[in-house]
Amino acid sequence: xxxxxxxxxxxxxxxxxxxxxxxxxxxxxxxxxxxxxxxxxxxxxxxxxxxxxxxxxxxxxxxxxxxxxxxxxxxxxxxxxxxxxxxxxxxxxxxxxxxxxxxxxxxxxxx
Amino acid sequence: xxxxxxxxxxxxxxxxxxxxxxxxxxxxxxxxxxxxxxxxxxxxxxxxxxxxxxxxxxxxxxxxxxxxxxxxxxxxxxxxxxxxxxxxxxxxxxxxxxxxxxxxxxxxxxxxx
Numbered sequence: 145x146x147x148x149x150x151x152x153x154x155x156x157x158x159x160x161x162x163x164x165x166x167x168x169x170x171x172x173x174x175x176x177x178x179x180x181x182x183x184x185x186x187x188x189x190x191x192x193x194x195x196x197x198x199x200x201x202x203x204x205x206x207x208x209x210x211x212x213x214x215x216x217x218x219x220x221x222x223x224x225x226x227x228x229x230x231x232x233x234x235x236x237x238x239x240x241x242x243x244x245x246x247x248x249x250x251x252x253x254x255x
Numbered sequence: 256x257x258x259x260x261x262x263x264x265x266x267x268x269x270x271x272x273x274x275x276x277x278x279x280x281x282x283x284x285x286x287x288x289x290x291x292x293x294x295x296x297x298x299x300x301x302x303x304x305x306x307x308x309x310x311x312x313x314x315x316x317x318x319x320x321x322x323x324x325x326x327x328x329x330x331x332x333x334x335x336x337x338x339x340x341x342x343x344x345x346x347x348x349x350x351x352x353x354x355x356x357x358x359x360x361x362x363x364x365x366x367x368x
Contacts, residue, residue, distance in 0.1 A: 187298070187343075187358045242305060243303055244300065
C-alpha cells in the first residue's frame with residue numbers, strides 16, 4: 145500500500161515570498177491533517193479535513209496560511225507571505241478507523 | 256487547551272536495557288497513539304490504543320492506555336541500536352466527527368557513549 149506522499153521534500157525561500165506544499169493521502173482515507181513541526185518539538189496541528197470539508201482550522205494563522213482539499217483527495221497548504229518563524233517541517237497525515245499515517249514532510253527554511 | 260506532558264525528555268540507553276516513557280494529561284482521551292520519528296522522516300505509527308486499561312504489544316514494544324484515560328506509557332524491552340530516535344505520544348477524542356490528534360513534545364532516545 146502506498147504511503148502518504150508529500151512534495152517538495154525541501155524548500156528554501158526568502159521572507160515575504162510565498163510557498164505551497166502538496167500532499168497525496170493514502171487512497172480511501174477521508175481524514176487529512178496538516179501539522180507544523182518546529183525543530184525539537186512535537187507536531188502542532190494546523191488544519192484538519194474530513195473529505196473536502198474543514199473540520200478544524202482554529203490553529204491555522206489565517207492571515208498568511210491557507211489550505212484546501214478540493215476533491216477530497218489531494219491537499220495543498222500555502223503560506224503567503226512567509227516569515228522567518230515559519231521555518232519548520234510541514235507534515236501531512238491521513239487516516240481512517242483511528243489510525244493515522246504521516247508523510248516524510250516538507251522542510252521549509254525561510255531566510 | 257489540551258496538552259500532553261511527555262517524560263522523560265531524553266534518555267540514554269545501553270543495548271539490552273529496558274526503556275520506559277510516559278505521557279500524562281489533565282484531559283481525558285479515548286484514543287492514544289505512539290509514534291517514532293527518525294531524523295528527516297515523518298512519524299511512524301508504532302501502537303494504537305482505544306480502550307482504558309488496554310495493554311498492546313508490537314514486538315519488543317508494549318504500550319498501555321491508563322485506566323483514568325489521562326495517561327499512557329510505552330515500554331521497550333531489550334533495546335537495540337535501531338531503537339534510537341524520538342518517540343511521541345499522541346491522543347485524541349473521537350466523537351461524532353473525527354477528533355483532533357495532539358502530540359507530546361517527544362522523548363529522545365540516544366545510545367550511551
